[in-house]
Amino acid sequence: MTSTMDPVHVTVPDTAPFGQSTPPAAGPAGRKPVHLVEFTAMHGVRYSVTLGYLKATSVADPVLDASCDFHISVREQSGGEQAMKELLESWDEPFVVALTVFFWNRAQSMELARRVKERWPACRVVLGGNDVSYQQDPVFAEAPWVDVLVHGEGELRFRDLLHCFLDGGDLATIPGISYWSEGAVVTNADADRITDLEQIVSPILTPVYSDEEITGSSMIVYETNRGCPYKCAFCYWGGATNSKVRQFELDRIFAELDRLIRLMPTDATLFIADANFGIIARDREIAEHIVELSRRYDKRLIISTNWAKNGNDRIVEIASMLHSAELTGAITLSAQSFDANVLKIANRANIRTDHYRRLLSRFRALDVPTYTDLIWGLPGETYATYLDGIEEVLTAGGSPVIYPLLLLNNTEYSRESFKDKHQLTTRWMPGDITNPELVADVVVGHECMTTEEWVHGMRFRVAMTLFQKILLRCALRVLHETTGVRMVELCAQLWTFLTEDCADPFLRAVARNIEVGYREPADVDMELLRTVIGDQVVVPEEVHFQALLCRAVSTEQASAKLLGAATDWLCERLAADGHRIDRVLVDGALTVDLAATTILRASLRGELKEAEFAVPRRGWDLLVEAGDVPSSLDASGQGSTVRGTVWAPPRWVHYPISVYALSIWHGTGRPLHDLQYALPTGAPGHG
Numbered sequence: 001m002t003s004t005m006d007p008v009h010v011t012v013p014d015t016a017p018f019g020q021s022t023p024p025a026a027g028p029a030g031r032k033p034v035h036l037v038e039f040t041a042m043h044g045v046r047y048s049v050t051l052g053y054l055k056a057t058s059v060a061d062p063v064l065d066a067s068c069d070f071h072i073s074v075r076e077q078s079g080g081e082q083a084m085k086e087l088l089e090s091w092d093e094p095f096v097v098a099l100t101v102f103f104w105n106r107a108q109s110m111e112l113a114r115r116v117k118e119r120w121p122a123c124r125v126v127l128g129g130n131d132v133s134y135q136q137d138p139v140f141a142e143a144p145w146v147d148v149l150v151h152g153e154g155e156l157r158f159r160d161l162l163h164c165f166l167d168g169g170d171l172a173t174i175p176g177i178s179y180w181s182e183g184a185v186v187t188n189a190d191a192d193r194i195t196d197l198e199q200i201v202s203p204i205l206t207p208v209y210s211d212e213e214i215t216g217s218s219m220i221v222y223e224t225n226r227g228c229p230y231k232c233a234f235c236y237w238g239g240a241t242n243s244k245v246r247q248f249e250l251d252r253i254f255a256e257l258d259r260l261i262r263l264m265p266t267d268a269t270l271f272i273a274d275a276n277f278g279i280i281a282r283d284r285e286i287a288e289h290i291v292e293l294s295r296r297y298d299k300r301l302i303i304s305t306n307w308a309k310n311g312n313d314r315i316v317e318i319a320s321m322l323h324s325a326e327l328t329g330a331i332t333l334s335a336q337s338f339d340a341n342v343l344k345i346a347n348r349a350n351i352r353t354d355h356y357r358r359l360l361s362r363f364r365a366l367d368v369p370t371y372t373d374l375i376w377g378l379p380g381e382t383y384a385t386y387l388d389g390i391e392e393v394l395t396a397g398g399s400p401v402i403y404p405l406l407l408l409n410n411t412e413y414s415r416e417s418f419k420d421k422h423q424l425t426t427r428w429m430p431g432d433i434t435n436p437e438l439v440a441d442v443v444v445g446h447e448c449m450t451t452e453e454w455v456h457g458m459r460f461r462v463a464m465t466l467f468q469k470i471l472l473r474c475a476l477r478v479l480h481e482t483t484g485v486r487m488v489e490l491c492a493q494l495w496t497f498l499t500e501d502c503a504d505p506f507l508r509a510v511a512r513n514i515e516v517g518y519r520e521p522a523d524v525d526m527e528l529l530r531t532v533i534g535d536q537v538v539v540p541e542e543v544h545f546q547a548l549l550c551r552a553v554s555t556e557q558a559s560a561k562l563l564g565a566a567t568d569w570l571c572e573r574l575a576a577d578g579h580r581i582d583r584v585l586v587d588g589a590l591t592v593d594l595a596a597t598t599i600l601r602a603s604l605r606g607e608l609k610e611a612e613f614a615v616p617r618r619g620w621d622l623l624v625e626a627g628d629v630p631s632s633l634d635a636s637g638q639g640s641t642v643r644g645t646v647w648a649p650p651r652w653v654h655y656p657i658s659v660y661a662l663s664i665w666h667g668t669g670r671p672l673h674d675l676q677y678a679l680p681t682g683a684p685g686h687g
Contacts, residue, residue, distance in 0.1 A: 134151050333370055596611075
């Protein structure tokens with residue numbers, strides 16, 4: 001990044017491709033073809049807000065509208081080589097190809113750029129996006145076939161670039177770009193941020209996307225504002241930009257939402273991509289408008305967002321409103337860590353522990369499910385403090401969701417001085433070992449965490465999610481409360497049961513392969529996982545977890561056998577350590593856990609089922625207080641035993657297990673019966 005008004009020249013090998021050859025032929029009505037491309041990791045997505053902004057802002061310029069023929073292509077990464085070939089074959093010689101680059105699509109984007117330049121040398125290739133912004137040296141060294149790199153917000157820069165390409169203008173006049181000039185890379189002075197967002201033309205209120213394209217997309221990414229006031233060192237959003245929040249006009253937002261909600265298909269996701277939704281007072285008005293439009297057009301959508309980092313009353317009100325309208329799943333509470341030193345290194349002021357517990361209590365009283373984001377691998381975090389943080393969430397009744405730390409470009413963590421100071425060890429690997437498309441620079445060690453400890457931490461998150469959040473959620477709560485043994489210790493012991501003493505060889509093999517895969521991703525045994533989930537993975541993330549879960553609930557007999565054996569095994573070991581076990585309470589809680597597996601199995605198959613439970617009153621009150629069962633769950637019994645029935649469907653909110661885990665790790669609230677896994681009725685190994 002430069003701070004002067006003079007261009008910076010970086011000499012590179014003489015491979016600069018910005019050609020002097022004959023410009024490509026014009027397209028229909030004499031207009032030159034301009035292709036805007038984004039590779040997405042999400043299935044069924046046909047809409048790109050980034051490309052929509054580029055096209056809308058460009059065609060609003062009469063000269064560009066008359067001179068260029070714009071085409072948007074959103075392609076799924078899973079299409080691989082064939083999809084890229086089909087894309088190229090569908091084009092006539094392009095005038096400009098522009099790609100938006102994130103860490104997950106960088107390799108494919110660079111390869112497409114290479115093939116475009118190889119096939120059409122005169123075509124201008126333009127890159128932008130937060131993975132390549134301000135990365136001119138490595139980008140042009142990696143991809144010398146790229147002509148121009150746009151830094152930061154690209155809408156106005158791209159419009160100006162097109163004018164330059166058409167008129168033969170001087171690229172030195174455009175701020176915020178890097179480009180080839182006479183065999184060297186030139187970087188112009190930074191561009192100012194766009195303070196008036198109305199300069200960015202709406203792709204929704206202009207004919208950029210047809211009704212059919214919006215209706216055909218499973219997700220719409222949408223902004224109501226830009227900017228983040230926080231300075232988190234691991235995040236590109238705040239750590240790199242640290243900018244004031246700039247807002248789109250409210251009238252524009254209301255008009256855009258009207259068209260989107262009218263056209264979006266039922267159960268599609270509207271992802272509000274603000275950095276901190278709920279941080280501004282008007283966000284409540286926006287949420288109210290979404291609820292009203294959903295009722296007007298009789299749409300059941302999934303509203304997902306990045307909630308404001310430090311929870312406040314407004315977030316509780318907005319989340320409750322959306323949840324009551326059945327428009328959202330679990331609500332994020334972003335903690336990342338509960339260790340003061342870790343947070344200090346990360347430049348992060350976190351939710352205070354007492355405030356965190358109050359927020360959980362308020363959401364629980366409203367029957368609004370939550371999950372708490374944690375990151376494993378933050379500098380300063382030890383394996384012990386990592387487990388302490390998870391324990392804090394679990395004992396407070398929260399639902400931890402743990403991600404590995406990815407080293408993102410343009411963050412403080414990615415600076416060489418920071419990496420040296422904290423002795424960061426990184427590995428270029430899939431952040432999720434079962435999704436090889438999502439490759440990133442993953443932090444696997446630092447001065448406070450060995451690589452072996454990192455592997456153990458990644459393994460533990462699966463153990464905790466499988467047992468505490470789904471299979472034995474209620475039984476573990478009772479054991480924790482009656483013995484005083486920490487939740488994290490109970491989960492760790494159950495993982496030992498799964499890998500060493502479980503009677504099902506498949507479950508043992510899958511559990512062991514998790515640790516193997518995190519040591520060497522190439523050793524992930526996908527053939528083993530397909531034994532249960534088949535050849536087509538519906539959700540291409542955390543496939544080990546999916547396979548374990550689907551196997552565990554495959555039949556009523558399988559669930560009863562596994563959960564019974566695991567509970568007996570754990571109780572025996574706790575008793576051997578001197579703990580008094582109340583098996584009446586534990587077995588009563590286990591009936592709720594078994595009912596949960598019945599509901600989960602029915603949801604995966606799209607069946608209508610009901611399941612009964614019976615819990616001693618003391619155990620039931622304990623589970624309700626901890627938030628392990630929703631207060632709205634139908635239950636009766638004024639005496640010593642509480643009895644009840646749960647159903648599937650209608651909705652996941654009535655299930656007595658973690659909402660977040662039910663959505664296969666992600667808190668979208670997507671109905672499970674839409675996933676349609678083929679659960680075997682005669683699974684080998686279940687005897």
